[in-house]
Amino acid sequence: MENGNLKDLEPGQKAKIAKISGTSSIKRRIMDMGLVPGAEIEMERYAPLGDPVEIKLKGYHLSLRKEEAENIVIE
Amino acid sequence: MNEKITIALAGNPNSGKTTIFNNLTGARQHVGNYPGVTVERKEGRLKFKNFDIDVIDLPGTYSLTAYSPDEVVARKVIIEEKPDVLVNVVDASNLERNLYLTTQLKELGVPVIIAMNMADMAEAQGIKFDYQLLSQLLGVEIVRTVGTKKQGIEELLETVVNVARRKNDLPEKQVKYSSEVEEEIKKIEALLNEDTSVTDEAAASLEGIIDSRDNCLKRWLAIKLLENDKDVIGTVKSQNGGKQVLEQLAKSQEQLKKISGEDTEMLIVDGRYAFIRGACQESMTFTEEDRLSMTEKIDKVLINRLLGLPIFLGIMWLLFQLTFTLGGPPMEWLDAGFGALGEWAAVHMQEGLAQSLIVDGIIGGVGGVVVFLPNIILLFMGIAFLEGSGYMARAAFVMDKLMHKVGLHGKSFIPMLIGFGCTIPAIMATRTLENDRDRLLTMLIAPLMSCGARLPVYTLLIAAFFHESVAGNILFSIYLIGIALAIIMAKVFRKWLLPGESEPFVMELPAYRLPTIKSVLIHMWERSWLYLKKAGTIILAASIIIWTLFTFPIIDPQGNEFESANVQMEQSYAGRIGKAIEPVIAPLGFDWKTGVALVAGFAAKEVVVSTMGTLYSIEDEDALAEEEEGSVKSFADRAREQSGYTPLVAYVLMLFTLIYVPCMATIAVLKRETNGWKWPMFTIGYTCALAWVVCFIVYRGGLLLGIGV
Numbered sequence: 082m083e084n085g086n087l088k089d090l091e092p093g094q095k096a097k098i099a100k101i102s103g104t105s106s107i108k109r110r111i112m113d114m115g116l117v118p119g120a121e122i123e124m125e126r127y128a129p130l131g132d133p134v135e136i137k138l139k140g141y142h143l144s145l146r147k148e149e150a151e152n153i154v155i156e
Numbered sequence: 157m158n159e160k161i162t163i164a165l166a167g168n169p170n171s172g173k174t175t176i177f178n179n180l181t182g183a184r185q186h187v188g189n190y191p192g193v194t195v196e197r198k199e200g201r202l203k204f205k206n207f208d209i210d211v212i213d214l215p216g217t218y219s220l221t222a223y224s225p226d227e228v229v230a231r232k233v234i235i236e237e238k239p240d241v242l243v244n245v246v247d248a249s250n251l252e253r254n255l256y257l258t259t260q261l262k263e264l265g266v267p268v269i270i271a272m273n274m275a276d277m278a279e280a281q282g283i284k285f286d287y288q289l290l291s292q293l294l295g296v297e298i299v300r301t302v303g304t305k306k307q308g309i310e311e312l313l314e315t316v317v318n319v320a321r322r323k324n325d326l327p328e329k330q331v332k333y334s335s336e337v338e339e340e341i342k343k344i345e346a347l348l349n350e351d352t353s354v355t356d357e358a359a360a361s362l363e364g365i366i367d368s369r370d371n372c373l374k375r376w377l378a379i380k381l382l383e384n385d386k387d388v389i390g391t392v393k394s395q396n397g398g399k400q401v402l403e404q405l406a407k408s409q410e411q412l413k414k415i416s417g418e419d420t421e422m423l424i425v426d427g428r429y430a431f432i433r434g435a436c437q438e439s440m441t442f443t444e445e446d447r448l449s450m451t452e453k454i455d456k457v458l459i460n461r462l463l464g465l466p467i468f469l470g471i472m473w474l475l476f477q478l479t480f481t482l483g484g485p486p487m488e489w490l491d492a493g494f495g496a497l498g499e500w501a502a503v504h505m506q507e508g509l510a511q512s513l514i515v516d517g518i519i520g521g522v523g524g525v526v527v528f529l530p531n532i533i534l535l536f537m538g539i540a541f542l543e544g545s546g547y548m549a550r551a552a553f554v555m556d557k558l559m560h561k562v563g564l565h566g567k568s569f570i571p572m573l574i575g576f577g578c579t580i581p582a583i584m585a586t587r588t589l590e591n592d593r594d595r596l597l598t599m600l601i602a603p604l605m606s607c608g609a610r611l612p613v614y615t616l617l618i619a620a621f622f623h624e625s626v627a628g629n630i631l632f633s634i635y636l637i638g639i640a641l642a643i644i645m646a647k648v649f650r651k652w653l654l655p656g657e658s659e660p661f662v663m664e665l666p667a668y669r670l671p672t673i674k675s676v677l678i679h680m681w682e683r684s685w686l687y688l689k690k691a692g693t694i695i696l697a698a699s700i701i702i703w704t705l706f707t708f709p710i711i712d713p714q715g716n717e718f719e720s721a722n723v724q725m726e727q728s729y730a731g732r733i734g735k736a737i738e739p740v741i742a743p744l745g746f747d748w749k750t751g752v753a754l755v756a757g758f759a760a761k762e763v764v765v766s767t768m769g770t771l772y773s774i775e776d777e778d779a780l781a782e783e784e785e786g787s788v789k790s791f792a793d794r795a796r797e798q799s800g801y802t803p804l805v806a807y808v809l810m811l812f813t814l815i816y817v818p819c820m821a822t823i824a825v826l827k828r829e830t831n832g833w834k835w836p837m838f839t840i841g842y843t844c845a846l847a848w849v850v851c852f853i854v855y856r857g858g859l860l861l862g863i864g865v
Contacts, residue, residue, distance in 0.1 A: 105384070105421070106223055110660040112425050113219040115253040129464035130557035133566075133661055140281075141250045142451075142665040144553050146560065149660055 087153035088134065090124035096155040097121050103152035114143055116153060158208045161320045164234060166261055167245035168254050169216035170546075170666035172273040175303035176245050177213040178678055180313075185213075187682050189831055195229045196587075204313045212239065218253075220260040221385065225592055228387075234264055240320040242268045243312065244296075245303075248278035248285070249667070251440065255432045258296065259331050263376050267319045270298045271312055276305065277667065282443035290439035295329025304672055330375075333427035336415050337382070340408035344378040347401050381405050382412075382420040451546075451667040459550050468554045471547070472573055479535040480577045480608070486530035494523030509707070517703030522696055526688070528580060528821070533684045535574065535581045539588070540679035544671025548588060549663060556661060562643050563650035564601075565594040566661070572598065572642070575605030576635075579822045583829055584683060591659040597649055599826060600839060603818035604642040606635050609761040613813045616765055620792035621806040630807070638814050641846065698820045702759045705730040721770050730755050744812065744851045745805040749798065754812070760819045772798065804864030808855045815847035 090096060098120045101108050115138055116122070125135040125142065133146045167173040177185070181200025188197045198213035214233055215226035234242065242261055246254040261268050272285070291298045297315050301308030332338065380388040382405070392398040409420045416423060458467055498519045505511040542548045548567070556566030564572075567589045575582035582602045589595035614634060618627050706728050711717055718724035725731050734751035741751055749771045756767040772794040795801040817840050818826075826836040858864055 101422070107660050109219075109221055109223055109421070110662050112422070113221070113256070114662050114664070115256070116662075117425060117429055118422075126459070127461070128553050128557060129459070129461050130554070132557040132560075133553060135459075135553065135665060139250075139252060141253065141667075142455075143662060144549070144665055145660070145662045146556070149662060 085155050087122070087124075087136070087150040087155055088147045090155070092124055092126050095121065095123045098153055099156040100154040101152055102154060103149075107149060107152055111145075111149070111152065115139070115141075116143070122155075158203070158206050160208045160210070161241070161316065162210045162212070162237070162239045163241045163243055163316055163320075164212040164214050164237075164239040165243050165245055166214045166230060166234075166257065167216060167271075167273075168218055168247060168250075168257060168664075170664060171216070171245045171247040171250075171254060172303040173213065173216060173245040175672065175675055176243075176271060176273060176301065176309075176312075177211065178675055179303060179306055179309050180209075180211050183678070185678075190229050195225050204317070207317060209313070209316070212237070217257065219257055220264075221383075224590070226590065231264075234261075234266060239266060241316050242266045243271055243316065244268050245271045245273050245301075248272045248275045249281060249283065251278075252429070252432055252436055255294070255436070256428060258294070259428045259431065262296070262330065263379065265376070267322075268296050269312070269315050269319055270294070270296050271301045271308070272298055273301045273303050275300045275308075276302045281449065284441045286439040290435060293329070293435035293439060304669070331428055331431040333424065334416075336412060337420070337423050337427060340382065340412060340420075341375065341378045343408060344381060344401065344404055345374045347397075347404050348374045348377060350397075379424060382408065383424050384421055449667070454668055455550070455665070458547075459553060464554050468551060471542075471551075472570070475535075475538045475542070475570075476573070476577065478538050479531055479574070479581070483530040483534045487527055490527045490529065491523070494519055494527070498523075509710075512707060513700070513703060516707075517700050518696065522699070528578065529684065529688065531578060532581050532584070533680060535585070536680040536683045537676060539570075539585060540676040541671055543588065544669070544675055544679075546666045546668045549665045552663065553665065560661075563646045564598060565589060565591065565659070568594065568598040571602060572605055575602045575607060577608050579603050579605070579607045579818050580825050583822065583825050586829070593654050593656065594659060596830065596835065597646060597654055599829065600649060600835070600842075601642045601646050603822060603839065603843060604638050604645065604815065606638045606814050607761070607818075609819060610813055613757075613761060613764045614810050616768070616788070616791070617806040617810055619788050620795070621801065621803045630810075634810055634814055637811065637850075641815065641850070645842075645846070693824075698759065698824075702730075702756070705733065706756070722772075725752065725767075725770055740848075743855070744848065745800070745802075745808055745855045746812075747799045750809060754816070757813065758817055758820060760821070761813060764813065768795075802865050804855065804858040807864060808851045808858070811854060812847045812851050815850060816844050817847075818843065 085096070087096070087098075098116060098118050100118055101111055101116065103111070120138060123137040125137050127134050128144075133144045134150055135142055135144045165173050165177055177198065177200065180202055182202070184202065185198060185200035189195070190197050195215055200211050200213075202209050202211065212233060214230040217224070217227045217230050220227050220231045233239075242264075244258050244261055246258065258268065258270065272287070275285075278285075285300075287298045287300065297319060299308055299312045299315050301312060333341070377388060377392070381392065381401070389402070392401050412418070412420050412423060418426075457463060498515045501515050501519060502511060505514065539548075542551070548570075551570060552566030554566070555569040559566050559568050568586075570588070571582045571585040574585050579602055582605065583599050586595045586598045586602070589598060614631055618630055622630055706725065708729055709727065710724070712727060718727060730752055731748070733755055734748040737751045737755075738746075738748040741747075741754075746754075752771060753764045753767045757764040768791065772791055792801070799805075817823075823836045823840065826839060827833055830836070
């Protein structure tokens with residue numbers, strides 16, 4: 082099982098979250114929004130200027146900067 | 157005598173909480189601020205059957221940790237004000253995530269009711285709910301609502317009343333964590349049992365909201381400790397018995413980390429979601445919807461890689477047009493109206509000080525504030541619409557990369573853009589920024605976006621001292637310098653003044669909806685009224701002060717009247733201030749007359765032009781304002797003669813006008829929006845200092861290089 086990073090996904094690709102890394106407050110914020118280990122996500126698109134990225138998660142859409150997406154480890 | 161019930165509305169942002177609040181309270185709502193923070197306080201009231209119900213609309217939050225001011229405030233209000241019932245407004249199409257907040261609300265011990273809002277959208281997506289079952293599983297009453305169609309409000313109020321009187325009979329359901337976690341919770345609870353000083357202290361700080369459910373308190377404390385909650389850890393630390401508890405906490409956390417490989421914070425989050433998932437899986441059914449939702453279809457166009465940016469710029473242009481072009485005529489009418497009022501007063505009052513005070517000071521000053529009203533109203537209508545429809549989040553999404561590079565946030569772009577028209581609505585527009593630091597930073601930078609009021613100053617000086625062919629470029633350069641300085645100061649402030657971890661950008665892109673006219677109007681009215689009230693009072697005071705400075709003394713030491721307006725101005729307090737600051741501004745090429753004009757500019761930038769008119773004895777000030785060739789020429793000649801004006805000096809003056817001190821109305825709004833004088837004063841200070849430094853460099857540099865002299 083290869084562990085990748087959320088920001089390595091291409092638009093249209095799906096993945097499952099394995100783990101959340103990063104500082105306490107980043108982790109907190111990410112998890113508060115529903116991005117928890119086990120959640121299934123789909124990479125939707127990159128913003129016109131390349132950053133941030135939009136992902137789809139069980140019925141809603143979130144956007145986050147690539148530097149934050151780095152904290153989301155996927156399998 | 158009616159019975160009184162207090163309820164608080166809690167819920168995720170974008171859950172339709174505000175619509176429900178508006179449905180409940182209508183126009184009977186009041187917006188204020190919580191002391192010490194920039195979080196808004198909204199409350200209202202209504203009558204239902206024989207009850208008087210007070211409603212507090214808590215800030216929208218995703219959870220109740222101690223990390224963001226919104227969440228801290230929400231938690232504090234619930235704990236300190238002890239509402240009888242918490243109405244948790246939940247977005248039915250995003251149930252699982254919304255319930256995360258619910259589990260935390262339940263922990264506080266206040267009865268919770270769920271308003272399953274936007275149920276129509278969820279049902280349209282093919283989701284079916286078994287409300288009874290879900291209610292049983294969560295241990296919470298559920299009412300189906302559709303805020304935009306006013307469905308379910310009566311039922312909601314009925315349930316509120318029943319729950320408030322404890323007339324419901326749902327089982328108590330608390331989140332049960334994994335067995336390892338529960339074990340550690342018990343250990344911590346045991347210590348809390350032993351030494352009651354900690355629980356007493358906590359109960360005192362929680363003011364008895366949980367005293368009637370003692371077990372609740374210890375468990376809540378234990379869970380919060382495992383979550384590394386800053387507030388609770390602080391409370392425990394401050395108690396003698398706390399040391400032991402914290403030691404046990406450390407041991408527990410280590411133990412749990414060893415067993416599961418995870419931080420305890422994560423384990424608690426997992427536990428909550430497991431509870432939620434269990435309840436949802438049993439009570440909800442989905443029909444497989446692979447079709448793209450309407451929102452996704454719209455977004456395919458609105459924020460795609462190619463069209464996203466142009467479309468965004470187009471929408472911004474529309475907003476601008478709406479505000480400044482559409483708002484133009486009403487502004488002119490108001491201006492004329494106040495002018496007429498002033499004339500009427502001048503005719504009907506005896507000549508003298510009182511008349512001058514009323515006409516020039518008060519009517520002039522207040523008029524200056526009210527004149528902006530059409531602008532503000534239209535702008536907020538536009539913003540309310542964009543925000544309510546969900547587009548605002550897309551705007552931030554598109555602009556964030558650029559803004560972030562500069563140390564700002566995607567949502568900072570719109571306020572900055574508005575600043576090119578007028579700084580006041582720009583500052584008020586920063587409310588869309590959730591994070592305090594980003595918001596403050598944007599507010600501090602906003603004045604550097606050259607606003608509309610400075611334009612008359614530029615055009616006059618350019619017409620007087622520069623050749624037609626370079627006029628456009630000169631003007632453009634001023635705007636560019638403003639933008640460049642804004643970027644530099646953003647970086648400087650970010651690094652030195654407001655340092656700290658960058659706020660995570662993680663942001664929801666809500667589904668698109670058509671905002672109701674009512675919500676747009678309420679939003680618009682709220683902001684406009686606040687502007688009038690707060691900015692108005694300060695402007696009034698400041699106008700009177702400025703009027704006093706320019707009017708007195710009216711007679712010279714010998715008791716004679718002054719020969720001319722020109723001389724009177726020189727002898728007035730304003731004039732003396734001008735003379736006093738002359739040494740400071742001389743290195744920039746300015747003399748005392750310019751100093752006086754700059755002092756006048758404190759009130760409003762446009763006033764610089766009329767003051768210049770008086771200083772250089774231009775009889776027809778209106779002609780000067782309209783830049784009639786004759787007046788402009790005499791102005792240019794006299795300024796050159798009397799004050800040594802050269803194109804270089806004129807340019808430096810324009811720069812100074814750009815940078816120094818935003819107008820009084822802006823200061824007043826800054827005070828209101830930041831809840832204090834600290835930041836307005838800071839803005840006055842830094843802009844003056846920056847203006848001086850930049851102008852010094854440009855002037856001396858110009859002299860050295862022999863440009864424009």
